[in-house]
Amino acid sequence: MGSSTRVRARPCQWCGREIADAGLGRPRRYCRQSCRQRAYEQRAAVKGSSVPEDAVVLTAEEAAGLSDRIYQVRCAAEDVAGAVAEGAGAAELRQLCDELLAAAKAADGWR
Structure with a gap:
């Protein structure tokens, strides 16, 4: 075996x-x-502070950037949902999905 x-x-x-x-x-x-x-x-x-060991500490600039990227993902998802509701064609949906995926990848690489 x-x-x-x-x-x-x-x-x-x-x-x-x-x-x-x-x-x-x-x-x-x-x-x-x-x-x-x-x-x-x-x-x-x-260590020795009240901040938990597994806490993620961001600068104000990093937090604002992350918030902006998350907002872009939400907007892209709303665009896809709107296009589906309006009966958009496959080509348009593919483009919107590509934009959503690009926004999600950008938001995912925040560290």
Whole structure:
């Protein structure tokens, strides 16, 4: 009998990128050493404070940018819903879905 290893995609706990888990040993938490280092630095920065260790701290500029990207996703989704309700053709729906996907990808890469 051969042994098979299951590969599961998990998100990096720092940046959210997918990391493959070979199923052997303890699952990886970070996709690369730099993500592991940033997570350590954040834990060290909040240690001894009232901020939870797993808190995400954003500057006002970062929070505003994230809010803008989320708003773009919502608007793109509303455009798709409106086009469907109006009976838009496949080409128009494809374009709107592409725009929605691009907005979602931009919002997802916020770290």
